[in-house]
Amino acid sequence: MTGRLTTGDTRVLTRIEYDRRDRCWLWQGGHGARDGRPRYEHSGTGEQLVSRIVYRIFFGAPVPEGWHLHHECENPRCVNPWHLRPLTPPAHNQVHRRLRSECKNGHAYTPENTGWVTRQGGKTERYCKACHRERQARRAGR
Ligand SMILES: [Zn+2]
Ligand SMILES: [Zn+2]
Ligand SMILES: [Zn+2]
Numbered sequence: 001m002t003g004r005l006t007t008g009d010t011r012v013l014t015r016i017e018y019d020r021r022d023r024c025w026l027w028q029g030g031h032g033a034r035d036g037r038p039r040y041e042h043s044g045t046g047e048q049l050v051s052r053i054v055y056r057i058f059f060g061a062p063v064p065e066g067w068h069l070h071h072e073c074e075n076p077r078c079v080n081p082w083h084l085r086p087l088t089p090p091a092h093n094q095v096h097r098r099l100r101s102e103c104k105n106g107h108a109y110t111p112e113n114t115g116w117v118t119r120q121g122g123k124t125e126r127y128c129k130a131c132h133r134e135r136q137a138r139r140a141g142r
Helices: 007-013 050-059 089-101 129-140
Strands: 068-071 084-087 114-118 124-128
Touching (some): 050 068, 050 084, 114 129, 124 129
Antiparallel strands (some): 068 084, 114 124
């Protein structure tokens, strides 16, 4: 963490459920109804997206004006700055277009490589079988 923290920054930091760096950090405050992404009305800078505020606090520099923060973890509620990647809007669109046909590690979602899991609340989500196998191998190798 760098720089001085404003009162608003401190308020933001106390509303995060922290975890290890490789896990998602969940926002405990409210969010705008628009897209479910965590929002906070920051009096100092007028910033609203918690992900941007957290990114600035931890990395000491704001996300460039007009840029997006992409969630590497694909969890829009997550505000872990190590899961966020600043991208220009066209680059961001491109990532999401690619993510429809490939997982974030570049495995193609072929029928053989696509698994399905039912989340809490009954929502069905697709997962990459190759990544799943790699995760299990890593766990077994520990
Ligand atoms: Zn995350
Ligand atoms: Zn994104
Ligand atoms: Zn994969």
